[in-house]
Amino acid sequence: MKKEHSKAKKYGMVIDLDKCTGCGACMVACMAENNVPFKKDESNKLDSITWLRVFKLTNGKSFPDADTCYLPRPCMHCEGEHGHAPCVSVCPATATDYSHETGIVSQIYTRCFGCRYCMAACPYHARYFNWWDPVWPEGMEKLLNPNVSVRMRGVVEKCSFCFHRYQAAKEKAYYEGRQELEEDEYQTACTQACPAGAITFGDLNNPKHAVYELKKDKNAFRLLERLGTNPKVYYISTRKWVRQAGDNYLEGYETEGKVKKHR
Amino acid sequence: MKIDRRSFLSFVIGGAAGTALTPLPWKLTDDLSIWTQMWPWTPVPQDGEVSYVNSVCTLCPAGCGISVRKVDDRAVKIEGMAGYPGSNGNACILGMAGLQLLYSPTRVKTPLKRVGNRGEGKWKAISWDDAISEVAGKLGELRKDQSSAVAGIVGSDRGTVPQLLKRLLTAYGSPNFMCSPSMDDSYALTLKLMHGVSASAGFDIENANFVLSFGSGIIEGWGSSVRMFKANSALKDKKGKMVQIEPRLSNTAAKADQWVPVRPGTETVFALGLAYVIIQESLYNKDFVENYTAEFDAFRQMLDAYSPDKVAEITGIDAEAITTLAKAFAGASNPLAVCGRGQGTTPGSLHEFMAVHALNALVGNINKKGGVWAVPAPDYIQWPDPELDDIAQKGIQTARADGAGSEKYPHTASLLNRLPEVINSAAQSPVQALLVSGANPLYALPDSKAVKKAFDKIPFIVSFSSQMDETAQYADIILPNHAYLERYQDVPTPTGLQTPLTGLSKPVLDPLFDTKHTGDAIIMIAKALEGNIAAAFPWDNYEVCLSETLGDKWDALVENGFVAQDFQEPGWEGAFTTPSGKFEFVSKACAAESDKPVFSSVTPEGDEKTYPLILIPYDSMRLSNGFIGNPPFLTKTVEDTVLKGNDIVVEINPATAKDRLFSLNDGAPAMLSTPRGEVRVRVHLSDGIMPGFMAMARGLGHTAYDDYLAGKGANFNELIGPAEDPVSGLDSAWGIRAKLTNVPI
Known part of the structure; x- marks a missing residue:
């Protein structure tokens, strides 16, 4: 038991919001990699399936003191306490689960029957429901990736940290007689795609991985930390208002510096 | 047996409890979720052997190296190609969505001939032979008396395909080869007037540590987007500064260290205001200004009108802020000033470009590390001049339809933006046949209505588009090109790169439809026109032309995807070939009407009362x-x-x-x-x-x-x-x- 624990991974992300340009390359990389469908009108963002969505934050000040910042939001792969992520706790079908081996919150489409409890429970709006069957224009189904199954009407889907890439990397390592993966062997599609190098992905438990140090940056924060979801996606911003926006900052509430851990 | 209330309830409750103990309800729930997901209309992507093919993206002039993942013969994803100069391992958002263009239902799948009215969308599929002979027939007829009435519109004039079209027009006898305008034209002209050279502007942004951007969308697609993103991130890592001068809080402005919201249209004035302070405070590079520039005094005198107080009044920016910014810019070890609004898709005011470039000159970062370099045009296209027959000789002497190179605009090579008005104001259109390749003027030129009206007056329009875009919709014949992932194509130096580079776009998969490379289509048209025109195209097909043109580079290009030229910073010695042999702050050519050099501003169209x-x-x-x-x-x-x-x-x-x-x-x-x-x-x-x-x-x-x-x-x-x-x-x-x-x- 103990031995297993020492080997457990905690895959996570650190996103540098100072570098993020809001270009959206990560979103397209994600959609192309994960066979995310698209409709003729995607301007209603409530039903627009975007595993990774880039939000635009504004500081609320008037011209010329206005400022904006982009914030890419994948699934946070919350650990909660001992793997009790908000969505995992409520799923009646065990369609979503927290893996103690990788720290990844899975979503098994064939188990999901569409009750959407998990969507209600997720404080990050990271989960999306398939209200319609996906339709690809004639000829375009050719670009579907065989490593990720296509979802259908009636199920919930979300970012998987490109779990199929982890599986492929593990298989390759196993084939080569290795137990451990190198940092660059398993990277998500968005991390790989970001032209600004704003996203860093790796094992938060592994001191050899870049995320290990980055997450300790003095400007690092997580979204809605006070809820105790214990997310595995960290953000870095040198702008105070951005850091405050990350935690539903209320006037007079002490959140600067080290945020109090929820108990 | 009498069924009373008690036995009925026992039966129902017992039955429910019994059923719950069996696996039946769980099995049914499970089955239900499986059944509801077993519909045949959800596609199951076929598995197969995975391979990666490297190529170069040609969707924009940035020319990034890409790596396309294939599963058997399907292309499933585009990623960046590691090691490609500039883009190194990344592609932009459009580049990554490129497969949706390849597999798009709006691809033109076969040569088409219009049968309905223009733009009605009624087409007849015809064979390639018929299509080529139709085009060649029309062009042959027109050649008898008005060869110069044929015009060609391309995206950019660089690379073999646009050059083949230009060659076709020359051999045919028309000077009317036009390019889609962009900031590259303005920069080329700026270098022509101030440096005296024919070159494109390259920006050594990786080595700059103070970027002063006049509305350029550094992280919104200006220059080569991927390279600029990387440079911007690197600038942040090394704690460099970026200042964005723009009336709108663009992404670049939001990410910059300082946002200076000047009144739109006063950018030139603002740049001159900065120059005033730099000179007044004696912060300019004395070595460069004293030894390598001309007309500095004239420039200084002209700047008298641009003191910080006056500039503050015009631009809406504090005089003190102007002075501080000018000092910070001149005080940086590697300052760089750039312009070209947004993605640089519109050329903009030449005086603005010159004013901004003058800032670079004042701090002496011309042709130096971290500065603006004059990059010579690629020279691999060395075709012998075509032998011209009498018609062609006469034809290419005629004045261009768009007025480029005329007495009024002697320095400009192509003025596509003027063409619609020229056509609309003439009784008979000076363009009787139009060939469009790699451009969509009906969408991309300003005043779409006027462009459409002009196109209505052109009797014969040929499009080489692989997509049914606006211009293709309005054509009479479409000779569809292969999609960009299905063809060979040379990719000249990415826009804004400071060292010459040649890339090669390679076919990632076989053509899906009955399309032909535009290079091949042009060669076929030339052969069908016979005589000297055919003789100007000695190649059997485009691939032969391309591999012969690239010569000894070809093998390396096929192998690596690019050939980088060894190119060092050009420096100042002998770099300027203006009449004075020096960098010219003010050029005679930029004096608008009088002899006095005046920097002009552009006022927007419309009257203030009606349009507030x-x-x-x-x-x-x-x-x-x-x-x-x-x-x-x-x-x-x-x-x-x-x-x-x-x-x-x-x-x-x-x-x-x-x-x-x-x-x-x-x-x-x-x-x-x-x-x-x-x-x-x-x-x-x-x-x-x-x-x-x-x-x-x-x-x-x-x-x-x-x-x-x-x-x-x-x-x-x-x-x-x-x-x-x-x-x-x-x-x-x-x-x-x-x-x-x-x-x-």
Whole structure:
């Protein structure tokens, strides 16, 4: 038991919001990699399936003191306490689960029957429901990736940290007689795609991985930390208002510096 | 047995408890979720052998190295190619969505001949032989008496395909070879006038540590987007500074260390104001200015009119802020000033380019590390001049239809923006046949209505487009090109790169449809025209032409995808070939009307009374606004503050919205009109736009393409007209007067 624990991974992300340009390359990389469908009108963002969505934050000040910042939001792969992520706790079908081996919150489409409890429970709006069957224009189904199954009407889907890439990397390592993966062997599609190098992905438990140090940056924060979801996606911003926006900052509430851990 | 209440309840409850103990309900729930997901219309992508093919993206002039993942013969994903100069391992959002263009239902699958009215969309599929002989027949007929009435429009004039078209026109006898205008034209002209060289501008941004950008969307697609993103991140890592001078809080402005919201159209004045301070405070590079420049005194005298106080009045920026910024810029070890608004898709005012470039000269970062370099044009195309027959000799001597190279605009090579007006004001169109390749002028040129009217007067239009875009829809014959992932193509130096580079785009998969490479189509047309024209094209096909042209580079290109030329910073010695042999701060050529050098500003069209607001465009990485229409993935990423349903959303300052006669809430519909057009919009109240102005995204409002793009939003070009730059003749419009009115119910 103990031995297993020492080997457990905690895959996570650190996103540098100072570098993020809001270009959206990560979103397209994600959609192309994960066979995310698209409709003729995607301007209603409530039903627009975007595993990774880039939000635009504004500081609320008037011209010329206005400022904006982009914030890419994948699934946070919350650990909660001992793997009790908000969505995992409520799923009646065990369609979503927290893996103690990788720290990844899975979503098994064939188990999901569409009750959407998990969507209600997720404080990050990271989960999306398939209200319609996906339709690809004639000829375009050719670009579907065989490593990720296509979802259908009636199920919930979300970012998987490109779990199929982890599986492929593990298989390759196993084939080569290795137990451990190198940092660059398993990277998500968005991390790989970001032209600004704003996203860093790796094992938060592994001191050899870049995320290990980055997450300790003095400007690092997580979204809605006070809820105790214990997310595995960290953000870095040198702008105070951005850091405050990350935690539903209320006037007079002490959140600067080290945020109090929820108990 | 009598069924009383007690036994009935026992039976029901017992039955329910019993059933619950069996696996039946769980099995049924499980089955239900499986059954409901077993419909045949959900595709199951076929598995197969995975391979990667490297190529170079040609969707924009940035030319990034890409790596395409294939599963058997299907292309499933585009990623960046590691090690490619500039883009190194990454591609932009459009590049990554490129497969949706390859597999798009709007591909032109076979040569088409129009059978209905223009633009009606009625076509007849014809064979390649018929299509070529039809085009050659029309051109042959026209050649008898008016060879110069044939014009060609291309995206950029660099590379073998545009050069083949140019060669065809020359051998045929027409000077009318035109390129889609961009900031590259203005920069080329700036270098011509100030350096005296024919070169493109390269920016050694990786080695700069203070970037002063005059509205350039450094992280919004200006230059080579991927390279600029990387440079911007590197600048942050090394704690460099970026200052953005722009009236709107663009992404670049938001990410910059300082945002200077000058009044639009006063950028030139602002640049001159900075120059004034740099000279006044004696912060300029004395070595460069004293030994390598001319007309410095004239420049200094002219600057007298641009003291910080005066500049503050015009630009709306504090005099003190101007002085501080000028000192910071001149005090940096590697300052770099750039211009070209947004993605640089419009050329802009030449005086603005010259004023900004003068800043670079003052701090001496011309042809130096971290500065602006004059990059010579690639020289691998060394074809012998075609032998011209009498018709061609005479034809190419005639004046160009667009007025480029005329007495009025002697320095400019091509003025496509002037063509619509020239055609519309003539009794008979000076262009009788038009060949369009790699461009979509009906969408991308300002004042779409006028462009359409002009196209109506051209009797014969041939499109080489692989997509059914607006111009292809309006053509008489379409000779569809292979999609960009199905063909060989040379890729000249990426825009803005400071060292010459040649890339090679390679076919990733076999052509899906009955298409032909435009290079081949041009060679076939030339052969069908016979005589000297055919003789000018000695190659059997395009691939032979390309491999012969690239010569000893070919093998390396096929192997690595690119050949980088060993190129060092050109330095100052012997770099300037102006009449004075030095860098010229003010050129005789830029004196607009009088002999005195005057830096002019462009005022937007329209009168203030009718049109109290000013509309300006903005560019976004998520909206392709050139000759490529947005693929569905890109449109999906567009925010609902840019496009809502089919309505385009315009940004307006809350203060301005409150001033209107009717109330405008966020998301409210309104009619937006300018002197050139009117569209229905929604308003988005944004504090990032200067009061009195409105901003609208470029890249929407397509009438062509599929339901994922067509009819969404409005095309900015329908609302704006071109404004001729007095020196270059290029389009310098940056905005237009506009008004918002209540939507009629």
